[in-house]
Amino acid sequence: MKYLFSSIFLLLTIYCSAQPAIIKHDPLIKNMVDEVSSKNIEANVRKLVTFQTRHSLSDTLSTTTGIGAARNWIRSEMERYSKESGGRLKAEFDVFTQPADGRRITSPAIMKNVLGILPGTDPLDDRVFIVSGHYDSRATDVNDPKVFAPGANDDASGTSAVMELARVMSKHRFNCTIIFVAMVAEEQGLYGAANLAKRAKELKWNIAGMITNDIIGNSYGVETGLKDNKSVRIFSEGVSVVETPAEAAVRTSTGSENDGRARQFARYLKEVGERYVEQLDVKLIYRRDRYLRGGDHTPFSQAGFAGVRVTEMNENFDRQHQTVRKENGVDYGDLPDFVDYDYTQKVARMNLASLANLALSPREPENVGVVTTQLTNKTVLKWEKPKGEIPAGYYVVMRETSSATWEKKFFITGTTASFNYSKDNYYFGVQSVDTEGHESLVVIPKAVR
Structure with a gap:
C-alpha cells in the first residue's frame, strides 16, 4: 500500500553511490x-x-x-x-x-x-x-x-x-x-x-x-x-x-x-x-x-x-x-x-x-562490515540484504565519536558504499529502509577483510 508523504531533505556531502537521504513522515x-x-x-x-x-x-x-x-x-x-x-x-x-x-x-x-x-x-x-x-x-x-x-x-x-x-x-x-x-x-x-x-x-x-x-x-x-x-x-x-x-x-x-x-x-x-x-x-x-x-x-x-x-x-x-x-x-x-x-x-x-x-520496517541488513584489507583514510562498508527480503535501500548513518546521536544519513541502493570519512574519526552504522521510509534498527559493522 502506498501513501503520500511530507519529506524533510537532509543536505549532506555524499560520495560514491550515496544519495541525499529523505526522511519521510508516514501519514x-x-x-x-x-x-x-x-x-x-x-x-x-x-x-x-x-x-x-x-x-x-x-x-x-x-x-x-x-x-x-x-x-x-x-x-x-x-x-x-x-x-x-x-x-x-x-x-x-x-x-x-x-x-x-x-x-x-x-x-x-x-x-x-x-x-x-x-x-x-x-x-x-x-x-x-x-x-x-x-x-x-x-x-x-x-x-x-x-x-x-x-x-x-x-x-x-x-x-x-x-x-x-x-x-x-x-x-x-x-x-x-x-x-x-x-x-x-x-x-x-x-x-x-x-x-x-x-x-x-x-x-x-x-x-x-x-x-x-x-x-x-x-x-x-x-x-x-x-x-x-x-x-x-x-x-x-x-x-x-x-x-x-x-x-x-x-x-x-x-x-x-x-x-x-x-x-x-x-x-x-x-x-x-x-x-x-x-x-x-x-x-x-x-x-x-x-x-x-x-x-x-x-x-x-x-x-x-x-x-x-x-x-x-x-x-x-x-x-x-x-x-x-x-x-x-x-x-x-x-x-x-x-x-x-x-x-x-x-x-x-x-x-x-x-x-x-x-x-513496519524491513528487517536489518546482515553481515554488516567495515572493510579493513588496506590502511586507508576512506571507509568502505559492505553488507547483505535480509534473507527473503529486498528493501528499497539502506541508510548508512554516521556520527563523530563524541556525539550521542547519528548526525548524517546517506541513502544507498546497493550493498556497498565508500566514504571519504575515516573510520578512525567516525562511527558508522547501516539500516534497511522501505519505499515508505520505515527504517530498521541500526546495525554496527564489524571489521571484515
Whole structure:
C-alpha cells in the first residue's frame, strides 16, 4: 500500500553511490499518533486507582478491590480492543508461581502478567517488540498488601499508556509481532518481568527491543522547582552483561562501547519519537537505570535483550512509594489528580511512533562490515540484504565519536558504499529502509577483510 508523504531533505556531502537521504513522515503513523488520547489514559489511570491497592499480594478474589480485580479488568479491556481489531489482538495471562523470597514475598503466590499479543503479518519476520508498564502498586511499607496504594503515576501511568497503544495499534497490521504487557510484581523484585524474560528465552523469541514505561506522568519536580512537560528520559545500557570475551575484545579494539543494541534502540526512539511528536525532547541517559535502581527492562537486559526504560524527567518523591497523608501542609501519596495526562499522552505517542515505524520496517541488513584489507583514510562498508527480503535501500548513518546521536544519513541502493570519512574519526552504522521510509534498527559493522 502506498501513501503520500511530507519529506524533510537532509543536505549532506555524499560520495560514491550515496544519495541525499529523505526522511519521510508516514501519514498512517501520524494518524495513529494523533489517536492516542489523554482522556483515555486518564480514564484508565483513575479506573486502576479504584481498586484501592494493586499490591502483588493483595486480594485476588474480590471483583472490586485488589490485584485480582485489577488484572481481570486490564485483560477485559484487552479483549475489548481485540473485538475492535477483528480478533487479531490476543489477550492472555502469563501465569507463574513466585516462591517466597524471605524479603518481599512472604509465601508462594500465583501471579499474572497481562499480555496483549498483536501477531505480525510477515511469516519471515520473527522480530518481537515488547512495550510494558507495571500495574502493581505499593505505599510506604512495601510489605503491606492492604493499605490504600493508588499508584497513579507509579505505574498506572505506564500501564494506561500501554493499554492505549494496544487499543490504537491493534486496528492496524505490522510486519512483526508487538506484545503489550501490564507487568506484575515490579515493586516486589521485578518478578513479572523476570518470568516473561525467562519465557522469551526458553521459547527463543527474537526480541529486537523491549521498552518499560515506568513513572511517565509527572512534569513537575518539587525538589528542583522545575516544570518540564517536554523532556523524557530513556535509560539504556552500553555494554551487555552477556557479552562474551571475544565480543569484549572486538569492542575494546573498535571503541564501540557506546553502541550496544540497547543504546541503538534508545537512539531510534529519540529520532523517530521526536520526528512525529511535537514539543518533545528525548534525553538519552547512559545508564541501564537510575542510580542504584532498576526496572522491568532489567531482567530482559540480563537475558541479553535490548531493554530500555522510559521515565519522566523529574520524579516527585512526595508521590512515589508514599502512604497517602498530609504532613506539615505537604500532600503525600500517588493520587490521580497529580498526574499530567497531556504529558503522559506525549510520552505514549513517542512509544507508538517508534514501535510502528519499526514494526513496519524491513528487517536489518546482515553481515554488516567495515572493510579493513588496506590502511586507508576512506571507509568502505559492505553488507547483505535480509534473507527473503529486498528493501528499497539502506541508510548508512554516521556520527563523530563524541556525539550521542547519528548526525548524517546517506541513502544507498546497493550493498556497498565508500566514504571519504575515516573510520578512525567516525562511527558508522547501516539500516534497511522501505519505499515508505520505515527504517530498521541500526546495525554496527564489524571489521571484515
